Amino acid sequence: MSARVQTAPFDLAAELAGFGAGAGAIVTFTGVVRDDTGRMAALEIEHYPGMTERALSDYGTRAADRFGLSDWRIVHRHGRLAVGEPIMMVATAARHRHAAFQAADYLMDWLKSRAPFWKRELGQDGAARWVDAKASDEDALSRWQASSEYPSSAATDDPA
Amino acid sequence: MSARVQTAPFDLAAELAGFGAGAGAIVTFTGVVRDDTGRMAALEIEHYPGMTERALSDYGTRAADRFGLSDWRIVHRHGRLAVGEPIMMVATAARHRHAAFQAADYLMDWLKSRAPFWKRELGQDGAARWVDAKASDEDALSRWQASSEYPSSAATDDPA
Amino acid sequence: MTLDVLYFAWLRERIGQPRERIETSAATVRDLIADLAARDDWHAAAFADLAAIRCAVDQQLADLDAPLAGAREVAFFPPMTGG
């Protein structure tokens, strides 16, 4: 049961050594830098030191409570990542597969829209572009919202 | 894109080396021998040589088509397995996380109820007991049934 | 018609062998079961509860009304418990 933020690559096998002992089902998710345009040089990830670790731990603990996980792990990188490099991973362990799948899915939806990371694509031409949040990620998160205490969105607020 | 049946243990890290190149999302599921009673010595898995490999390949191909996977892998062990040993794994790779999650979930539901494996629990007292299929696994599978060509069940057939 | 009939898990145990080669004129899986169940008490006991039996014809899952024309291998087994 741990969350880490780091610039270094992680090794899925090493993360899973001893993970989830006694569980019947282990699910992992790995996010990888993808280049849809063929013109990307790298992805740069900014985060909010201090808050990030706290948020990841909170989400992990909440997932463990909600889905009865026996173990969980979140590793998220920041800094500059090349195309094809792993960005982050989530692992969940539970007695049965549905709990492990749902918890990993739930954690990913939270991480996508509520963990304080911001992605910037660096083009081969030197241009940098902040990645926009996707409405589909917000929709995905709303599937779980009933039991959330976090504010869902500031998007409906009027300008001051 | 491969399916294997074997008695030997598998190494998740080795299975994932080079897996899903170009994908943005990789999901893995690992099933582990669990002892709920504290009296189990081992799990023994019987399968149907010839049909098993074909069925696993069919399910993998169908998942790839349905969810747009760029890669998938299924490894399932048979023979005698000790408590805590990995039984099987599924890995799925796709552009986006929901496809990878759903495909892994779908494959697990098929493997649980439609792949020709039969589990027998061997007790520490020497007793052996065939594991019953669970109605919940059949229910889980019915979520995907609309697009299946396989017969869903013979359970409603009358005695001859 | 010559058929290889295979049994798995407790069906294999009850019938006492993993496979047998038989001659039959059964048109469907259900006919084949009736044919097999009539052979001896072991077969009869194994096939007593059809709701607990699944089958494959030539290594494809099939239901009890599946035709056997052209089939070479039929397998009977309890509901599968993979994964």
Next chain:
Amino acid sequence: MTLDVLYFAWLRERIGQPRERIETSAATVRDLIADLAARDDWHAAAFADLAAIRCAVDQQLADLDAPLAGAREVAFFPPMTGG
């Protein structure tokens, strides 16, 4: 009240600094934004579209009407894109 105000991603770029320590009497996040936006054109531009802004008070996500009493650190940033 003394507050550390942090900016991330394009908010940091538009405002031209990652953090600043300010004195304010703002009672809520929304009041604080009005206070900051009045400081100069860069702040005004950064806060022009509140729908594009998220915030955290003492490292917990908060909405724009969250009270600031007792707060020490407020962060502003665009919608998060983790995972």
